[in-house]
Amino acid sequence: MIAFILRRLAQAVLVMLTVAFIAFAMFNFVGDPINNMVGQDTSLQDREALRQSLGLNDPLVLRFGRFVANAAQGEFGVSFRLAEPVSRLILNALPATMELAIVAALLAVIFGVMLGVYTGLYPNRWLSRFFLTISLIGVSLPTFLIGILLILVFAVLLGLLPSFGRGEVVRIGWWSTGFLTWSGIKALILPSITLGLFQMTLIMRLVRSEMLEVMRTDYIKFARARGLTNRAINFGHALKNTLVPVITITGLQLGAIIAFAIITETVFQWPGMGLLFIQSVQFADIPVMAAYLILVAVIFVVINLIVDLLYFAVDPRLRIDGGRSGH
């Protein structure tokens, strides 16, 4: 178990170094960083002096090492566009994205699993077919369209919910939260539905097909033959056996929700990392883009590690400790 975690951590470090190298390459080879910093009338000597003082003439390995060391301390330089430290920009945008992503993920998991179990247990019911048809829409409609439709119906036509922004936020330390005000919660509803809908339908379809499969297994048949109640069979025996693939996909989708909140954040002008990233791309604000890239990689790596550990919690066959014995 410990060996497994250590092995996974070593892999994570490798992944992070690779991502860091890509970010570093972006920094150094997409245009000339000096050009980005100085005015047009700076002399060649001054440019060379600046290059020297910034250490840009050092060997590649040394510069990469310096980049990694800085990144590890959360130091990504200064934004070209806003002339503010990147770390502060990210830190300001992080809470908005995290809150949006968490609410969207909760919606996706709770409703996805519930609907998946229902449609898996009663595949022939009218309501199941209805959910499946609806889920097709969720899978096939692009996120921005769903967002715009929701804005049209609930913000423009009905005027119930705000169409953009986070509403009022409360600051707790460096974290700004929208959970504590009514307008903050109202502002969360539409973006989180937009962001979570695709994942919800995905999880629902996955749980459904897993349930259908598990219900056909011998141990479910035997559980019925033992006279267990339907509740014990459906939720105790069947659902638990569907969890391993569901955890995998949900974990990966959680990463995707955080990383690709870009579109939803753009549609709803949500002041999170996605919006920050899109604006940085427009201005070729490379330090911000590099930091975003690394942060997303960290999130994916951490989630994957948690998913792997959850397998051990769910499936005893993966725990090697208990001795196997013959007859």
Next chain:
Amino acid sequence: MSSPSRQPLLEVRNLRVEFFGRRGRLLALDDVSFHIDPGEVLGVVGESGAGKSLTGASIIGLLEPPGRISGGEILLEGKRIDNLPYEELRRIRGRQIGAIFQDPLTSLNPLYRVGEQIVETIRTHLPMSEQQARKRGIELLQEVGIPSAAERFDHYPHQFSGGMRQRVVIALALCAEPKLIIADEPTTALDVSIQAQIITLLKRLCRDHGTAVMLVTHDMGVIAETADRVAVMYAGRIAEIGPVQDVVKRARHPYTHGLMGAIPEMGADIDKLTQIEGAMPRLNSIPPGCAFNPRCPSAFDRCREEKPYLLPVERSQVACWLYDETGARREAAHG
């Protein structure tokens, strides 16, 4: 009807099971009737697809759609159970009728400890506390011959071998003291060396607890050794049913005869085993009359026209016109 003191534990009367498909109905069980007395072992033999397992599934009410009971009745201690609502039948399953399936490797839920599954089953049917159920579960594991049962109680199924898992399955089937156990090919998936152990165990346990067994198998050796009576099934019907010695040693039905001829015998000096020509018909092409008539060496006109019903022959019942004296007479009168 039999006297109340000799009321059969289970009685199956004229059971019909049909599969409803897009291309019409398939008759999978046709007019199956038999009974099992308390504490008795009834062997059910036949080729794959003869309807053995289907009969078992009908009794415990676990026919899978599109299969459905379309006629007849099933009585447990004189009470009909085939038309009970799901919830009432659920209470009977495990409590009154236990079941053992073919493959012990897949019968246990891999994510739960063996003990958890036993305690769960006990507490579903009997008013016991967690501790009492646990104690009883460990005793059961000891009884089915699992060494250091108290320790093994908390192990997961994958930590047991195939034979040990089938012992656990037997313990699970027995844990609410049912009166009848339906064992559907309990040894088919096991090593030959383990098969005998499991059969001996099953036999001993059922004798000790007074549990009746419906033993579904295609292993005649197991039947000859274990069963009190045997039912031979062919194409969804019972061909012959009677005491084990009679059926094995003096088979009446030509099909049973052929079946017994196909068993290799130690020391017998033969070059070739007898074999029944042809194959069992598929459900959608069962011939009119006796289902066995195209393969039967002694078939005559009546066998091709009229479906035989079970006729008493000494202590057995045989579905074969060869044994119908009245019919023969009727035929003579016609001719």
